[in-house]
Amino acid sequence: xxxxxxxxxxxxxxxxxxxxxxxxxxxxxxxxxxxxxxxxxxxxxxxxxxxxxxxxxxxxxxxxxxxxxxxxxxxxxxxxxxxxxxxxxxxxxxxxxxxxxxxxxxxxxxxxxxxxxxxxxxxxxxxxxxxxxxxxxxxxxxxxxxxxxxxxxxxxxxxxxxxxxxxxxxxxxxxxxxxxxxxxxxxxxxxxxxxxxxxxxxxxxxxxxxxxxxxxxxxxxxxxxxxxxxxxxxxxxxxxxxxxxxxxxxxxxxxxxxxxxxxxxxxxxxxxxxxxxxxxxxxxxxxxxxxxxxxxxxxxxxxxxxxxxxxxxxxxxxxxxxxxxxxxxxxxxxxxxxxxxxxxxxxxxxxxxxxxxxxxxxxxxxxxxxxxxxxxxxxxxxxxxxxxxxxxxxxxxxxxxxxxxx
Amino acid sequence: xxxxxxxxxxxxxxxxxxxxxxxxxxxxxxxxxxxxxxxxxxxxxxxxxxxxxxxxxxxxxxxxxxxxxxxxxxxxxxxxxxxxxxxxxxxxxxxxxxxxxxxxxxxxxxxxxxxxxxxxxxxxxxxxxxxxxxxxxxxxxxxxxxxxxxxxxxxxxxxxxxxxxxxxxxxxxxxxxxxxxxxxxxxxxxxxxxxxxxxxxxxxxxxxxxxxxxxxxxxxxxxxxxxxxxxxxxxxxxxxxxxxxxxxxxxxxxxxxxxxxxxxxxxxxxxxxxxxxxxxxxxxxxxxxxxxxxxxxxxxxxxxxxxxxxxxxxxxxxxxxxxxxxxxxxxxxxxxxxxxxxxxxxxxxxxxxxxxxxxxxxxxxxxxxxxxxxxxxxxxxxxxxxxxxxxxxxxxxxxxxxxxxx
Numbered sequence: 001x002x003x004x005x006x007x008x009x010x011x012x013x014x015x016x017x018x019x020x021x022x023x024x025x026x027x028x029x030x031x032x033x034x035x036x037x038x039x040x041x042x043x044x045x046x047x048x049x050x051x052x053x054x055x056x057x058x059x060x061x062x063x064x065x066x067x068x069x070x071x072x073x074x075x076x077x078x079x080x081x082x083x084x085x086x087x088x089x090x091x092x093x094x095x096x097x098x099x100x101x102x103x104x105x106x107x108x109x110x111x112x113x114x115x116x117x118x119x120x121x122x123x124x125x126x127x128x129x130x131x132x133x134x135x136x137x138x139x140x141x142x143x144x145x146x147x148x149x150x151x152x153x154x155x156x157x158x159x160x161x162x163x164x165x166x167x168x169x170x171x172x173x174x175x176x177x178x179x180x181x182x183x184x185x186x187x188x189x190x191x192x193x194x195x196x197x198x199x200x201x202x203x204x205x206x207x208x209x210x211x212x213x214x215x216x217x218x219x220x221x222x223x224x225x226x227x228x229x230x231x232x233x234x235x236x237x238x239x240x241x242x243x244x245x246x247x248x249x250x251x252x253x254x255x256x257x258x259x260x261x262x263x264x265x266x267x268x269x270x271x272x273x274x275x276x277x278x279x280x281x282x283x284x285x286x287x288x289x290x291x292x293x294x295x296x297x298x299x300x301x302x303x304x305x306x307x308x309x310x311x312x313x314x315x316x317x318x319x320x321x322x323x324x325x326x327x328x329x330x331x332x333x334x335x336x337x338x339x340x341x342x343x344x345x346x347x348x349x350x351x352x353x354x355x356x357x358x359x360x361x362x363x364x365x366x367x368x369x370x371x372x373x374x375x376x377x378x379x380x381x382x383x384x385x386x387x388x389x390x391x392x393x394x395x396x397x398x399x400x401x402x403x404x405x406x
Numbered sequence: 407x408x409x410x411x412x413x414x415x416x417x418x419x420x421x422x423x424x425x426x427x428x429x430x431x432x433x434x435x436x437x438x439x440x441x442x443x444x445x446x447x448x449x450x451x452x453x454x455x456x457x458x459x460x461x462x463x464x465x466x467x468x469x470x471x472x473x474x475x476x477x478x479x480x481x482x483x484x485x486x487x488x489x490x491x492x493x494x495x496x497x498x499x500x501x502x503x504x505x506x507x508x509x510x511x512x513x514x515x516x517x518x519x520x521x522x523x524x525x526x527x528x529x530x531x532x533x534x535x536x537x538x539x540x541x542x543x544x545x546x547x548x549x550x551x552x553x554x555x556x557x558x559x560x561x562x563x564x565x566x567x568x569x570x571x572x573x574x575x576x577x578x579x580x581x582x583x584x585x586x587x588x589x590x591x592x593x594x595x596x597x598x599x600x601x602x603x604x605x606x607x608x609x610x611x612x613x614x615x616x617x618x619x620x621x622x623x624x625x626x627x628x629x630x631x632x633x634x635x636x637x638x639x640x641x642x643x644x645x646x647x648x649x650x651x652x653x654x655x656x657x658x659x660x661x662x663x664x665x666x667x668x669x670x671x672x673x674x675x676x677x678x679x680x681x682x683x684x685x686x687x688x689x690x691x692x693x694x695x696x697x698x699x700x701x702x703x704x705x706x707x708x709x710x711x712x713x714x715x716x717x718x719x720x721x722x723x724x725x726x727x728x729x730x731x732x733x734x735x736x737x738x739x740x741x742x743x744x745x746x747x748x749x750x751x752x753x754x755x756x757x758x759x760x761x762x763x764x765x766x767x768x769x770x771x772x773x774x775x776x777x778x779x780x781x782x783x784x785x786x787x788x789x790x791x792x793x794x795x796x797x798x799x800x801x802x803x804x805x806x807x808x809x810x811x812x
Binding site for chain 1: 407408409410411412414415417421424447449450451452453454456459462463466467469470471472475476477478479481512513515516519520523524525526527528529539540543544547580581611612613654656657658659671672673674677679681684687688690691692693694695696697698699700
């Protein structure tokens with residue numbers, strides 16, 4: 001009988017947000033009148049900005065005409081978008097990243113999930129706890145099969161004691177996932193703090209997988225928007241960026257990944273290998289590029305109008321973050337994040353069972369959040385709220401929580 | 407030092423079509439005046455049909471308004487599209503496939519490439535030779551690492567002797583890739599021929615991965631459009647379908663994969679596992695759904711107008727196929743395919759070196775095709791031409807070949 005990848009049986013039966021969706025659907029079936037406010041999944045709610053809509057319509061019209069139709073594009077993404085990104089997100093900020101170090105894809109979830117394809121099974125993987133579940137789940141899917149123990153994953157605790165910033169690993173790790181601004185805790189690393197990790201990686205010849213999907217939410221000066229602001233990072237890091245949370249592309253699907261040409265390792269036979277070449281090979285074999293019309297939409301994000309529109313969307317959400325953070329603090333709850341990130345991470349009041357808190361908040365306040373334990377064992381006792389709903393709904397949610405007699 | 411997946415070093419340095427692209431670019435740099443006719447990569451050239459364009463514009467407008475904006479969609483695809491597919495492609499044709507057995511994605515290349523994620527390392531894989539390179543390359547990437555030999559891949563020869571239809575394997579295989587109508591040879595299997603494979607899979611408890619990306623090109627009656635037309639296939643097969651070649655979505659990116667709920671296997675501890683559940687877990691963890699606007703575009707393919715438009719595009723390409731097939735036969739070349747598929751597979755005249763033939767055809771006729779050896783060792787000596795260019799260019803290409811003094 002053919003066999004399956006049995007690592008899958010070591011996973012929770014469903015992905016965290018699918019579980020939440022089922023619970024919410026169950027509740028609304030029994031309470032069809034309930035006015036549910038969703039502060040759970042990190043999905044945006046504002047429509048796409050006008051310059052993106054205009055770019056989409058224009059590109060759709062191109063697809064209707066034989067002389068401007070676009071079929072298969074380059075798997076790595078069109079040069080017009082990669083060059084625009086290189087200039088705006090890197091070169092103009094003094095960072096030396098070239099267009100051929102940028103790979104356009106359909107989402108940071110795909111790329112952070114698929115990056116393991118090019119890595120060896122023997123790597124010890126450092127993952128923060130709590131963490132965005134995709135990093136952990138995709139490693140469970142990939143590497144446990146060929147090892148007896150789970151010692152290949154080292155959890156780096158993030159807790160109130162260390163302000164949700166992990167300490168350097170007590171033993172060597174080969175690959176480290178870092179996400180800053182952080183999902184779920186909303187915390188950030190300063191340049192000095194991130195430099196410690198880059199230095200660690202350089203010293204230990206480790207690889208940092210840096211998820212910067214939330215960089216647009218940074219409001220404070222000393223917080224790096226890209227790991228490549230740190231000297232030496234081009235030799236030890238891959239960075240994931242997304243148009244989902246800044247420009248509202250969660251339903252449009254576009255992101256990019258930076259794999260510097262300076263990033264190299266050696267094989268078991270001491271042959272030097274470029275990760276840029278490996279990722280290019282992976283993408284050209286297992287991916288056929290992001291839709292042309294969507295790459296044109298992403299390009300529009302960098303137009304003068306597009307920038308203004310995106311700025312105003314981010315500001316809107318960050319006002320929500322302030323409403324939640326301040327409202328809950330006024331109620332006396334302990335809150336983190338929400339200053340440089342669209343996530344508020346709170347200590348569950350009166351319980352350490354974050355699913356119980358989820359259920360009560362849903363049933364008694366009709367508010368959906370995300371239980372901290374869904375992000376890892378060390379997330380137990382905490383809870384994530386997101387700033388992506390409307391002002392009105394966010395104010396209403398905070399008011400409900402303030403009036404709530406737990 | 408962190409390690410990489412060293413299977414990648416066993417691959418050709420670049421994906422077949424990337425290599426061809428480089429060769430063509432090199433030629434055009436030196437011959438900027440040459441009027442190159444591309445009959446190489448299987449990319450469409452007609453613009454998107456009007457009903458698809460209208461659906462795209464309408465969906466883009468929805469994304470511009472807060473009340474109709476769509477953020478994250480279901481990872482498996484929207485129900486409106488899955489239900490439309492289930493009804494039109496299966497139920498209306500007497501096949502019992504339900505919407506929850508259908509998974510929408512961004513391309514059959516992604517899905518045929520990623521399907522290995524849910525399969526075990528121990529499977530012996532049957533792959534035809536010649537073959538669409540993605541099946542082979544993705545298996546090299548995935549399974550060789552944990553085995554010393556390459557005995558896990560069994561090549562099933564397709565040659566003139568067997569009319570490019572493989573014999574049943576001489577020894578048991580666990581997983582079999584079949585693509586009919588076939589890329590690259592343009593051949594098809596009748597119901598009786600495909601039934602032999604389904605019976606083999608049922609008897610040997612093997613899994614068939616059936617790529618039906620070209621089903622819209624079938625013109626003859628006794629050729630199955632779906633493997634699920636064969637009794638028992640729901641217990642042993644996964645089917646891949648695409649909107650690329652029928653509706654011209656190569657630049658829009660949409661496909662679907664059918665994983666029947668009846669498809670099960672057992673683990674090493676004899677636990678029964680549903681592949682539908684595994685693939686759902688894979689997709690919800692490593693993929694975030696196809697863009698809403700593109701799923702609306704795919705839905706429009708099934709509207710009465712959309713169907714007519716798609717039919718007329720397919721007919722257009724099939725007229726090209728006839729032009730090539732008949733023109734080359736008139737020249738006295740040996741040709742296969744082109745009746746139920748947009749591919750013509752020809753025996754290289756006067757040489758068994760298909761790259762040499764590629765170079766001569768490019769240099770002397772300014773025509774780009776695909777060397778058979780790019781699809782496998784048994785493809786050596788053959789050459790693939792595609793029907794996706796315009797009538798005018800196709801006629802011109804055939805005329806150039808007819809005038810060619812090799």
